[in-house]
Amino acid sequence: MSAPESTSNRFKRFMECGGLWRAMVFIAVYLALYTGAGLLAGKLFDDRIGDEPFGDTSTLFFELTLSLLVGSALLLAAVAALRWFQPLFGRQPVRGRAWMWIAPAVVVLAIVLRAAGTDYGRYSAGVIVLAYATGLLIGFAEEILARGIAIHMLRRAGYSEPAVMLLSSLLFALMHATNLISGQALGTVLLTMGFTFVFGIAMYLSLRATGFLIWPMLLHALTDPSTFLAVGGIDETAAGTSNTFTTLAGATLPAYALIAILSLFLVRGRAQPEKLMQG
Template structure:
């Protein structure tokens, strides 16, 4: 009781405990700034290491060009969540609103292309160090982006009183818009547009995975496997696979479109709300009590 009183008396914690969509957007914008600016501090160390023509040429290129920004971003997010009393709980507590059986379709739709890419990747095209470092980068991509969007953003939206359909939609829009910065990297508009569509659909499935499994760790794991397998299968970031000859990679394309279509359909059926269980301190109580069943 004394600990909770101290938290409530902390103005910083109380500010975030009130929730709100604009706070969620603010955290996302701050994360983007950190993601873009912090690596500049260590840029002198990466001179001559990052290959601008082929990011996946060497382990050092992958580390400085891909892994380091998300490692730094993950550290900042964890420190922020800890500073407001949300890490590890309530972010990694049991979900305050339980998912229905049909939500298990979401992780299945995500796992299928992961498995196909794992089978189809041309591992001989990369050194073992590049492959290992790419999966390390993927682990931190999964941690940072899920902690931000399915963790912090979802909690902020729930604490403001939004029902779960709005929570799913708004948190996923934030997730998708994180990838709009690709416009400033010179990528074609059509590529960025498809990336936004894909990340929106993927975000819906990650939200449903959060509901189905009841814990943030599972979206993090699935996300951590999605990105590195995609990078190694296509040879780049946010790129389409070029004329794949491997049967598994050929099937991965339709599986990705099935993922997008399935997510848009499943979004329609999201129901429920956290019924106040996402308020400060109440997530711990949810660990000892049955969560409400919702559709």
């Protein structure tokens, strides 16, 4: 009589089959744990959380950073259990094209403009440092989910690269629907999801152009905190700002949409099975 299969082996076998619905299940479970950690932190440390997320380091840490630390640890444990460090962080199995460098160039331009347009006098030095440290966690967690695990699972299931690009970006956008739980207005959440879809395509192209997951992670890690600090909040807009640099950064939004449209016609290819390294 054979021994029962361990939970870790069942998890590994489930994930290695790849495919869209398995990626959705994994992301849903992660989001439930991540959101639960955030809600628990809000209950336990309510007296240390103020009204403004970037008002002080205590509020920022317990409202945002702590749950990201928990989520990042969970993702590291999952990748270690799957032995997917090499396929996720090694060179991409599908070569990029020269035109794809347009995407990271636009992302860098937006980051520089927002950084130049930020009124740093509004924040303490500790808040600024913690905001960028938190950005590293955001970049790591969201990119390893959407451009790492999700893309790897879609490729393992044999999806073409146009489908991989669109589906991983859609999953990335849907991840932000959880902002409804934190009390954000539906309109704000829908706008955020629209932006994250086209931004997700830009991150996919950055992954292809650079060949390594670490670069979209770093671009994402700088995008969020530079945006938060420039506009004064999470998922706020720069509407009404009189700062020239911030206004110009907001003008890059149509560029993301244009890049996404062009990508529908230009992205081609399919990952070869032998290049998708086994864990």
